[in-house]
Amino acid sequence: MRGIDKERLLELLYLPxxxxxxxxxxxxxxRAHVSGVSYLNLGEAGLHLLHDISETxxxxxxRTTLNPCFVELSEEGSRFCDAxxxxxxxxxxxxxxxxxxxxxxSCTPYLQGNVPKRGExxxxxxxxxxxxxxxxxxxxxNKESGIGALAAALIGATSRTGxxxxxxxxxxxxxxxxxxxxxxxxxxxxxxxxxxASGDRIPFVRSEGLLVRSNTIEFLAALGTSGGAPMxxxxxxxxxxxxxxxxRPTRTALSEHDIAEVLERFTxxxxxxxxxxxxxxLIRPSVRELSELRNRRSHLPVYVFTxxxxxxxxxxxxxxxxxxxxxxxxxxxxxxxxCGLKTLGYRTVVTNxxxxxxxxxxxxxxxxxxxxxxxxTRELE
Amino acid sequence: MKTxxxxxxxxxxxxxxxxxxDLPLSFLGGVDPETGRVTEEGHVLRGEIIAGTIFxxxxxxxxxxxxxxLYSLVAHxxxxxxxxxxxMDMVTATGCVLGEIPLAIVTDKTWSSLRNGGSxxxxxxxxxxxxxx
Numbered sequence: 001m002r003g004i005d006k007e008r009l010l011e012l013l014y015l016p017x018x019x020x021x022x023x024x025x026x027x028x029x030x031r032a033h034v035s036g037v038s039y040l041n042l043g044e045a046g047l048h049l050l051h052d053i054s055e056t057x058x059x060x061x062x063r064t065t066l067n068p069c070f071v072e073l074s075e076e077g078s079r080f081c082d083a084x085x086x087x088x089x090x091x092x093x094x095x096x097x098x099x100x101x102x103x104x105x106s107c108t109p110y111l112q113g114n115v116p117k118r119g120e121x122x123x124x125x126x127x128x129x130x131x132x133x134x135x136x137x138x139x140x141x142n143k144e145s146g147i148g149a150l151a152a153a154l155i156g157a158t159s160r161t162g163x164x165x166x167x168x169x170x171x172x173x174x175x176x177x178x179x180x181x182x183x184x185x186x187x188x189x190x191x192x193x194x195x196x197a198s199g200d201r202i203p204f205v206r207s208e209g210l211l212v213r214s215n216t217i218e219f220l221a222a223l224g225t226s227g228g229a230p231m232x233x234x235x236x237x238x239x240x241x242x243x244x245x246x247x248r249p250t251r252t253a254l255s256e257h258d259i260a261e262v263l264e265r266f267t268x269x270x271x272x273x274x275x276x277x278x279x280x281x282l283i284r285p286s287v288r289e290l291s292e293l294r295n296r297r298s299h300l301p302v303y304v305f306t307x308x309x310x311x312x313x314x315x316x317x318x319x320x321x322x323x324x325x326x327x328x329x330x331x332x333x334x335x336x337x338x339c340g341l342k343t344l345g346y347r348t349v350v351t352n353x354x355x356x357x358x359x360x361x362x363x364x365x366x367x368x369x370x371x372x373x374x375x376x377t378r379e380l381e
Numbered sequence: 382m383k384t385x386x387x388x389x390x391x392x393x394x395x396x397x398x399x400x401x402x403d404l405p406l407s408f409l410g411g412v413d414p415e416t417g418r419v420t421e422e423g424h425v426l427r428g429e430i431i432a433g434t435i436f437x438x439x440x441x442x443x444x445x446x447x448x449x450x451l452y453s454l455v456a457h458x459x460x461x462x463x464x465x466x467x468x469m470d471m472v473t474a475t476g477c478v479l480g481e482i483p484l485a486i487v488t489d490k491t492w493s494s495l496r497n498g499g500s501x502x503x504x505x506x507x508x509x510x511x512x513x514x
Contacts, residue, residue: 002481012475018390019469019486036446043414045456046449049479125445145448145475199405200440200468228405228442228470265423359444362421363410
């Protein structure tokens with residue numbers, strides 16, 4: 001295969017124009033966020049590619065942050081992972097470091113580390129972050145591939161196409177859903193159903209439950225899992241949502257039955273061995289949330305996935321040891337697709353994230369069930 | 382054989398049997414990068430091997446890391462010969478550029494004439510696709 005150089009990276013940015021036949025045009029980006037950081041996803045081939053890019057000596061030209069990886073990159077983290085994988089993950093981190101990428105290792109840059117402003121142009125990968133930035137903040141980013149976002153960061157610009165154009169941000173179908181969205185799991189299931197119904201079209205959605213931020217986050221993460229669109233227009237949440245006409249040519253009705261059908265796919269046949277929380281990363285776990293997890297009397301260990309910054313803040317408040325005594329582990333840098341799950345031999349887990357459950361099942365082959373946080377804590381009391 | 386015009390995204394010739402899905406697929410978590418087998422639970426192509434086929438899918442979905450999966454498929458020698466899509470998406474296109482997998486966009490009409498198991502030949506020199514009757 002051909003080697004990698006600046007010309008090759010530019011070629012990636014010009015790709016959409018080959019499809020549209022339009023004259024290529026780039027837009028300068030304010031921020032970038034790169035996915036394709038986990039050794040689980042990159043594999044040896046991906047690592048070599050990143051290594052080749054880092055060897056070109058190119059540096060990122062906009063504030064660029066990193067998605068989570070497969071391990072916690074600390075001494076504590078190395079205990080949950082085999083030595084070779086840990087070493088490979090460190091090599092990947094070094095490649096990004098060489099390019100000047102900020103090692104945030106979090107999938108929620110919109111909450112911490114790389115918070116965009118409305119109207120900014122971004123080159124973001126990580127589907128859930130793309131959806132949040134467009135749909136809630138009103139920043140503009142296509143759903144870049146991990147490598148495409150990196151190319152854009154190194155060039156300082158991306159293709160002026162898709163949702164970088166006002167006409168590309170119009171919803172293409174209206175989802176009619178009258179049912180309740182009373183917790184984050186239902187929000188995720190709705191997002192998953194909407195993604196399946198809308199494919200790569202931008203959906204217009206309204207639901208009171210989506211006004212709650214934790215629900216919005218899970219809704220969009222699941223929508224990005226089953227669908228291809230880079231944004232949704234959510235009434236009372238998305239900037240300019242009111243400006244879009246109420247009558248859309250295509251309407252699709254979803255019912256509570258569709259939500260139940262999604263949830264059914266995640267039914268557990270066995271008892272869960274662990275509770276996983278933080279897909280996307282739980283960035284501001286409230287003291288109440290964490291104490292509720294602590295106060296339970298079950299033997300199920302709980303793993304909370306978050307950023308290194310959040311873990312460091314929790315460490316400062318001396319809460320980590322107390323949590324650990326009660327079986328609550330705070331894992332930084334990694335996402336729910338964490339090396340430790342294999343090392344510890346978990347075969348059945350429960351989570352409050354539809355996106356997390358989907359990938360745990362399909363990529364890690366771990367049986368993953370769903371329960372909202374409030375039920376998890378109540379049931380475990 | 383009937384000739385159809387396509388839009389070339391990544392140039393290259395390929396000749397083989399069509400493997401078609403009318404449902405989108407996420408390459409990450411949907412295809413095993415070492416064997417080319419479709420692994421997504423509940424997917425119509427689950428268990429099928431995309432290696433060595435002319436792989437037709439409407440568009441991809443899900444993870445933005447799918448490009449690396451395509452790149453890994455090439456590295457393991459289990460990539461499709463070419464990919465045909467109804468609509469280009471960046472995740473698939475980026476992976477095809479890096480892995481040098483021929484990629485073409487077909488019209489809705491051509492899409493409906495793609496038959497699973499049928500023969501297809503993507504031209505290396507012109508934006509055309511020949512399909513067996």
